[in-house]
Amino acid sequence: MAERPEDLNLPNAVITRIIKEALPDGVNISKEARSAISRAASVFVLYATSCANNFAMKGKRKTLNASDVLSAMEEMEFQRFLGPLKESLEVYRREQKGKKEARKDKDKKTDSEEQDKSREEENDDDDERMEEEEQNDEEEVDN
Amino acid sequence: AARLSGGENRLVSLPLSRIRVIMKSSPEVSSINQDALFLTAKATELFVQYLASYSYKHGRGKEKNALTYSDLSHTAEECETFQFLADILPKKILASKYLKMLEKEKRDGAVGEDDEEDEEEEDEDETVGEDVGS
Numbered sequence: 292m293a294e295r296p297e298d299l300n301l302p303n304a305v306i307t308r309i310i311k312e313a314l315p316d317g318v319n320i321s322k323e324a325r326s327a328i329s330r331a332a333s334v335f336v337l338y339a340t341s342c343a344n345n346f347a348m349k350g351k352r353k354t355l356n357a358s359d360v361l362s363a364m365e366e367m368e369f370q371r372f373l374g375p376l377k378e379s380l381e382v383y384r385r386e387q388k389g390k391k392e393a394r395k396d397k398d399k400k401t402d403s404e405e406q407d408k409s410r411e412e413e414n415d416d417d418d419e420r421m422e423e424e425e426q427n428d429e430e431e432v433d434n
Numbered sequence: 435a436a437r438l439s440g441g442e443n444r445l446v447s448l449p450l451s452r453i454r455v456i457m458k459s460s461p462e463v464s465s466i467n468q469d470a471l472f473l474t475a476k477a478t479e480l481f482v483q484y485l486a487s488y489s490y491k492h493g494r495g496k497e498k499n500a501l502t503y504s505d506l507s508h509t510a511e512e513c514e515t516f517q518f519l520a521d522i523l524p525k526k527i528l529a530s531k532y533l534k535m536l537e538k539e540k541r542d543g544a545v546g547e548d549d550e551e552d553e554e555e556e557d558e559d560e561t562v563g564e565d566v567g568s
Binding site: 298299301302305306308309310312313314317318319320321323324327328330331332333334335336337338339340341343344348353354355356357359360361364367368369371372375376379380382383384386387 | 445446447448449452453455456457459460462463464465466467468469470472473474476477478479480481482483484485486487490495496498499500501502503505506507514515518519522523
């Protein structure tokens with residue numbers, strides 16, 4: 292594995308915010324607790340990925356898809372996540388579709404200018420959106 | 435710049451790029467489609483919320499209006515759904531207690547009995563920082 296140890300961690304600020312949203316106002320979260328939850332989240336990703344991958348392999352596919360992840364959640368006994376996940380997925384798919392169409396229109400208009408695909412987000416202009424744009428094909432082809 | 439204030443309105447807060455790095459660190463995984471990546475990120479957020487709220491609800495930290503490490507490690511041990519976390523959230527004991535345990539084992543001739551009775555910390559501030567692996 293070529294990743295540095297810190298690459299397998301999730302950003303502290305985001306983790307902290309998610310924790311705060313789940314707890315009553317004013318509850319103190321010790322640094323140790325926050326750090327432990329962050330580690331737990333990384334382990335969760337690994338466990339979920341491994342589990343989802345088993346479903347993909349059963350289906351003789353090399354690419355993890357949405358149903359693999361949903362099946363993994365059920366297998367891991369996180370059925371309570373299924374409803375919210377399916378809803379979010381619908382919204383996400385609509386968003387992605389909207390972005391694709393917006394890009395197609397723009398490409399038609401601005402054929403002469405070579406623009407980065409990542410540049411024209413109307414709503415959010417954060418890094419992750421930009422990186423989503425780069426990965427916006429249905430399937431990632433990785434080495 | 436709007437990231438910090440509008441947190442609740444976004445579809446997902448965890449960065450997909452980082453989630454992807456973690457997923458790809460798994461050797462068996464070849465590729466991940468975009469929907470799967472999104473769902474994993476979203477599921478991780480739900481997981482963080484669930485772990486935090488469950489631990490707070492069932493733990494003793496709330497006696498002091500706090501979520502403590504001890505609450506989390508307690509959850510990993512007691513709740514089957516979170517048992518996969520038991521190794522990374524071990525119970526903690528005071529160093530002095532651990533030393534006493536070692537002395538006792540020596541006296542008993544180290545008969546190979548695992549001492550499972552790790553004592554839980556009541557106030558993690560007093561922990562002298564010795565992690566005892568489970």
